[in-house]
Amino acid sequence: MYELTTDSPPLAHSVLRLDALRKSYNLDLPTEVEVLHGINFEVHSSEFAALIGPSGSGKSTLLNIIGLLDQPTSGELYLLDRPTRELDDERRTALRRESIGFVFQFHHLIEAFTALENILMPLMVRHGKPGQEQKEWALHLLESVGLKGSHGKKPSELSGGQQQRVAIARALATRPALLLADEPTGNLDTQTAASIFEMLRRFHKDFSCAVLIVTHDPRLSETCDRTITLVDGHIIKDHRHAQAPQPSRVDSET
Structure with missing residues (x-):
């Protein structure tokens, strides 16, 4: 019923754009500190990019803002060309659920739920009790990640x-426009990490x-299409690797 690949993939379009984005803590206090200093970059649907930097560079703060879990002090974050800074909590949450998928270093699966139920969770949050089509979609995702037949297993059995x-699979359940992966292979052995990375690559394409x-691993970033380097809250380098496809903007009126 479901096919991942298409013969004619859609043209690349802007998914994420940061415009002069800044973040400070302890505003108007003697201890006020700015941790992000005017961040500017854009990510298109065609891009598989890495954000790297040493500990304390501001990666986690920036990730929380990109994931609409926190707000910048100034500047703007556009998600699918929609400004987000002035959104209230309800609209911010709805946009995050609709448009962003998250994969973390630690899986954060719900131990009491089966693999299938964990994948269905984002859909249940949005739509309530899942229907047959949603269950088929979740089973398809489970098969796509190489776990056909494991739908009834609890996390402790995996x-x-x-x-x-x-x-x-859970992160992809809502068909997000943007997939954020925070050290997704950092807790895995080398061989498993490589297979997970290749899976992310395949899903990006499909x-x-x-x-x-x-x-924080430059070896991982070198296998991406693009590497954005953050140091002390500044973007010091934004490098597209030779094999990377060049994004093109799509006129919304065409």
Whole structure:
């Protein structure tokens, strides 16, 4: 019923754009500190990008803002060309659920739920009790991550790599425009990490969703199409690798 790939993938379009984005803590206090200093970059649907930087560079703060879990002090974040800074909590939450998928270093699966139920969770939050079509979609995702027949297993019955595969399927359940992966292979052995990374690559291509991987590992970032380097709250380098496709903007009136 479901096919991942298409013969004619959609043209690349802007998914995420940061415009002069700043973030400070302890505003108007003697201890006020600015941790992000005017961040500017854009990610298109065709891009599989990495955000790297040392500990304390501001990666986690920036990821929370991109994921609409926190707000910038100034500047603007556009998601699918929609400004987000002035959104209230309800609209921010709705936009996050509709447009962003999250994969973390630790899978954060619900132990009492089966693999299938964990994948269905984002859909249940949005729509209530899942229907047959949603269950078929979740089963398809489970098969796509190599876990056909594991739908009834609890997280404790799966290996670490298998749990991360379920987490990836869960992140894709809502067909997000943007997939954020925070150290997605940092808790896995080398071979499992490589298979997880290749899976993310395949889903990026098949779903035409933008992927932004946050990592401290330059070896991982070098295998991405693009590497954005953050140091002390500044973007010091934004490098597209030779094999990376060049994004093109699409006129909304065409």
